[in-house]
Amino acid sequence: MTVYYTKEHEWLRVEGDVAVVGITAHAANELGELVFAEARDPGTTVEQGDSVAVVESVKAASDIYAPVTGDVLAFNDALGDDAALVNRDPEGEGWIVRMTVADASQLEGLMDHATYTALVG
Amino acid sequence: MNQPLLRTPLYDLHLELGARMVPFAGYDMPVQYPAGVMAEHLHTRASAGLFDVSHMGQVRVRARSGQVADAARALEALVPADIVALKPGRQRYALFTTEDGGISDDLMVANMGDWLLLVVNAACKDADFAHVNAALADSCTVEMLSDRALIAVQGPAAEAAVASLNPKAAAMRFMDVAELDLAGVPCIVSRSGYTGEDGYEIGMDNAAASTVARALLVQPGVAPAGLGARDSLRLEAGLCLYGSDIDLTTTPVEGALEWSIQKSRKPGGARAGGYPGARIVADQLADGATRRRVGLRAEGRAPVRGGAELFADEAGQIPAGRVTSGAFGPSAGGPVAMGYVPTHLATPGTRLFAGVRGRFLPVQVAALPFVAPTFRR
Numbered sequence: 001m002t003v004y005y006t007k008e009h010e011w012l013r014v015e016g017d018v019a020v021v022g023i024t025a026h027a028a029n030e031l032g033e034l035v036f037a038e039a040r041d042p043g044t045t046v047e048q049g050d051s052v053a054v055v056e057s058v059k060a061a062s063d064i065y066a067p068v069t070g071d072v073l074a075f076n077d078a079l080g081d082d083a084a085l086v087n088r089d090p091e092g093e094g095w096i097v098r099m100t101v102a103d104a105s106q107l108e109g110l111m112d113h114a115t116y117t118a119l120v121g
Numbered sequence: 122m123n124q125p126l127l128r129t130p131l132y133d134l135h136l137e138l139g140a141r142m143v144p145f146a147g148y149d150m151p152v153q154y155p156a157g158v159m160a161e162h163l164h165t166r167a168s169a170g171l172f173d174v175s176h177m178g179q180v181r182v183r184a185r186s187g188q189v190a191d192a193a194r195a196l197e198a199l200v201p202a203d204i205v206a207l208k209p210g211r212q213r214y215a216l217f218t219t220e221d222g223g224i225s226d227d228l229m230v231a232n233m234g235d236w237l238l239l240v241v242n243a244a245c246k247d248a249d250f251a252h253v254n255a256a257l258a259d260s261c262t263v264e265m266l267s268d269r270a271l272i273a274v275q276g277p278a279a280e281a282a283v284a285s286l287n288p289k290a291a292a293m294r295f296m297d298v299a300e301l302d303l304a305g306v307p308c309i310v311s312r313s314g315y316t317g318e319d320g321y322e323i324g325m326d327n328a329a330a331s332t333v334a335r336a337l338l339v340q341p342g343v344a345p346a347g348l349g350a351r352d353s354l355r356l357e358a359g360l361c362l363y364g365s366d367i368d369l370t371t372t373p374v375e376g377a378l379e380w381s382i383q384k385s386r387k388p389g390g391a392r393a394g395g396y397p398g399a400r401i402v403a404d405q406l407a408d409g410a411t412r413r414r415v416g417l418r419a420e421g422r423a424p425v426r427g428g429a430e431l432f433a434d435e436a437g438q439i440p441a442g443r444v445t446s447g448a449f450g451p452s453a454g455g456p457v458a459m460g461y462v463p464t465h466l467a468t469p470g471t472r473l474f475a476g477v478r479g480r481f482l483p484v485q486v487a488a489l490p491f492v493a494p495t496f497r498r
Contacts (some may be wrong), residue, residue, distance in 0.1 A: 032153070032157045032158055033157055033158075033159040033160075035159075035422075035424065035449040036422050036423055036449065036456075038423065054478065056449065057159075058158045058159050058162065058349065058448055058449045059158055059349050059352065059353070059448060061426065080422075
């Protein structure tokens with residue numbers, strides 16, 4: 001299992017051809033306390049860079065972009081009543097979507113933990 | 122934007138407090154502090170929030186005759202509100218209207234005894250100054266008070282905080298205005314605000330702003346709050362944001378602001394009309410307008426924000442207006458919004474649908490405010 005990071009402050013934990021996707025603690029802090037989250041419907045195919053989910057704070061909505069091309073499998077239902085779970089545990093229980101990885105070669109373009117940590121300083 | 126951002130006298134304080142700064146109306150302003158928008162909003166309703174609103178415009182209008190009644194009469198040529206009957210030491214909400222009945226800004230007008238103090242929106246202050254000056258220069262001197270700052274303290278703990286600096290603040294009623302020394306600084310204090318909470322708006326010379334702000338921040342229960350919380354608070358209070366909820370295309374009647382036009386200025390009143398667009402407003406006061414600003418509560422959890430189109434049907438086929446402001450309301454416990462709907466759909470409880478990300482989410486027309494005000498009347 002490997003964890004990758006994107007420039008848009010998403011992380012993905014990949015096992016086989018399935019990825020669990022969320023936002024990093026850095027992104028969660030920037031956004032502030034979330035009040036709402038939703039994802040594209042299961043079965044939807046998203047291209048890398050398309051919006052796959054939306055999270056909202058008091059003031060604004062922010063898109064979460066698909067880090068790789070694939071099909072949405074599930075939204076983290078726990079966020080339905082408790083979007084702030086993302087803030088409390090952004091890289092664990094506060095995951096946002098599970099999706100397939102259609103093209104593993106796209107993972108090569110993503111960052112590892114060390115590179116991402118250096119990016120956010 | 123080519124010009125560097127302007128700074129209020131509290132800029133250094135904001136940085137010291139860890140504010141996240143954003144451009145707003147040409148100023149570098151705190152949108153939030155480390156606590157965050159949600160916490161600052163809730164703290165203001167539970168305790169007291171301190172807001173820097175020095176970016177707003179403060180204008181002194183003084184009649185050349187020396188009689189404030191002459192300044193009031195002159196100003197009535199620009200606003201539908203009754204300024205002549207506004208007593209010394211009192212303040213009232215007013216609108217600058219245009220020839221086609223639209224609104225070019227909303228403002229507060231205070232009778233300071235021998236002059237009028239106008240507080241206008243930051244984004245409109247230069248245009249407002251020019252407008253007032255052009256219309257009143259014959260009978261009045263009109264001066265932009267660029268050397269004055271403005272701080273708001275809002276919430277149930279505001280009275281104790283300000284009264285600690287001057288006990289006279291406690292005796293003030295909602296919309297009173299007085300000159301009071303706070304922390305040794307001469308201030309103009311009004312018991313008013315933009316949050317629906319009890320509180321004060323405090324003006325002082327720029328050089329003394331930091332002194333007053335710091336003196337307030339050490340009072341029990343007072344915490345800094347930024348523009349993010351200011352917006353969610355005013356939205357819950359049903360208060361308009363000029364440029365979003367009211368603008369050049371909305372009339373006072375459409376905007377549900379008839380209450381700001383006192384009887385003396387309405388048809389049949391002693392000084393009826395006489396302001397730009399008065400005939401259009403009079404017609405609408407008599408016959409109603411075709412659309413109206415209303416509150417909107419989302420039935421689900423997804424916030425419905427400004428710009429969303431409204432529909433009368435679930436399929437999104439029958440247009441029914443649009444949302445002009447919307448956010449999550451921390452005190453209301455869910456998404457709240459304001460928008461314009463056809464008047465026949467403006468009854469609270471009417472079910473409409475808001476276009477959000479390609480879906481049509483159910484919303485209900487709701488009476489404003491979403492959170493009950495706590496003014497000390």
